[in-house]
Amino acid sequence: MRLSPAVQTLKPSATIAAAAKAKQLKQSGVKVYDFTLGEPDFNTPEHIQQAAIEAMRAGHTHYTPSGGILELKQAIGRAYERDYGLKVAPNQIVVSNGAKHCIHNVLTALCGPGDEVIIPTPYWVSYSALVELTGAVPVLIETTAESGFCLTAAQLEAAITPRTRLLMLNSPSNPTGSVYPPARLEELAQVCVARGLMILSDEIYEKLLYGDAEFRCVATFSPEIAARTIIVSGVSKAYAMTGWRIGWSIAPVELTQAIDNLQSQETSNPCSVSQYAAIAALDGPQQCVSDMLAEFTRRREYVVQRFRDLPDLGFVEPTGAFYMFFDASRHFDRPLQGGRRVSNASDFCTALLEEAHVALVTGDAFGAPGYARLSFASAMPQLEAGIDRLAAFLKG
Ligand code: PMP
Numbered sequence: 001m002r003l004s005p006a007v008q009t010l011k012p013s014a015t016i017a018a019a020a021k022a023k024q025l026k027q028s029g030v031k032v033y034d035f036t037l038g039e040p041d042f043n044t045p046e047h048i049q050q051a052a053i054e055a056m057r058a059g060h061t062h063y064t065p066s067g068g069i070l071e072l073k074q075a076i077g078r079a080y081e082r083d084y085g086l087k088v089a090p091n092q093i094v095v096s097n098g099a100k101h102c103i104h105n106v107l108t109a110l111c112g113p114g115d116e117v118i119i120p121t122p123y124w125v126s127y128s129a130l131v132e133l134t135g136a137v138p139v140l141i142e143t144t145a146e147s148g149f150c151l152t153a154a155q156l157e158a159a160i161t162p163r164t165r166l167l168m169l170n171s172p173s174n175p176t177g178s179v180y181p182p183a184r185l186e187e188l189a190q191v192c193v194a195r196g197l198m199i200l201s202d203e204i205y206e207k208l209l210y211g212d213a214e215f216r217c218v219a220t221f222s223p224e225i226a227a228r229t230i231i232v233s234g235v236s237k238a239y240a241m242t243g244w245r246i247g248w249s250i251a252p253v254e255l256t257q258a259i260d261n262l263q264s265q266e267t268s269n270p271c272s273v274s275q276y277a278a279i280a281a282l283d284g285p286q287q288c289v290s291d292m293l294a295e296f297t298r299r300r301e302y303v304v305q306r307f308r309d310l311p312d313l314g315f316v317e318p319t320g321a322f323y324m325f326f327d328a329s330r331h332f333d334r335p336l337q338g339g340r341r342v343s344n345a346s347d348f349c350t351a352l353l354e355e356a357h358v359a360l361v362t363g364d365a366f367g368a369p370g371y372a373r374l375s376f377a378s379a380m381p382q383l384e385a386g387i388d389r390l391a392a393f394l395k396g
């Protein structure tokens, strides 16, 4: 089969592939401790489900405007005004099939062959693949545990060339769980304004913060920064709605129009019923978000505590999202459980799955060799047993 150049080298999403591998093992009857996918294990809150049922009964089962219904755009506007004091007009918003789809739309509308897109590593697995699909080149800049996995303005300045089009940011971050201090974020945004770059700020984990971590929506710094910023977010993580597939982009009007045109040709509207559910999520009581965050906080504390006692793992305590991202490299070339020896993170994760039935995602997928990611969006008993097994695996 002759495939198009765009897909010839395209790999499947490593997170989804790791989850599929764990599932396959489960289906063969093995009890697997699966910490691969970053998706809340909670059911979507009842009042949101109810709104979807009512929407179906009311006949909202038809096509909607391609970029989403006005009522949802207005609800998104109300949420940004309420939460961040940011005024967002409906003509700045496109609602799409999840935040991942929004990122694809934004990149397709902005980038093409000859362009460069700056992505700090570690980065979420799909960023580089989605940039490459447009024909643009991802320019990866390494951040380290020492800098709390945050890009500096000097690093950004040094990476800019006449071809640079866009900076991709993700705070709170998947996979590192780091949250940029607002002052650092503003500094980066100012470099983008001064050098004429756009900023794609993926804020999907905005509600999932621990301790005194502070989230700052990038578009709130100044009108000049807002004019260069595209916010991407959605209901997947905060409201346990991954399967409903609702995300949004907030961008300058001209770009929003282009994204809407693209979506109208590509997928038409996002699911009508899910749009009504998203209105209930944004407009309804926010207690469900705090309740889920309280449980994530408990799990995060447990996981951090346990990891402190595991031998020779390096990690920065996550202050956002729901991932423990750790450096496993000191265990390479040492005997692990079952006498296994590994020399990289992918083999470490494979051996861990085969020997201990614990499923993680390799850091290689996130541009961070030597690392592995554990999602703590799993119930406590799972985490307890899974980390016990990880400990036994490391012990050899
Ligand atoms: N951005 C990041 C950083 C993510 O971790 C995810 C994971 N789902 C997404 C975007 C995509 O979210 P959605 O499920 O809404 O497409």
Ligand code: GLU
Residues within 6 Å of the ligand: 013, 015, 016, 036, 037, 038, 039, 100, 125, 126, 174
């Ligand atoms: N974002 C989640 C993750 O990183 C879900 C899987 C995906 O969309 O790639 O695990």
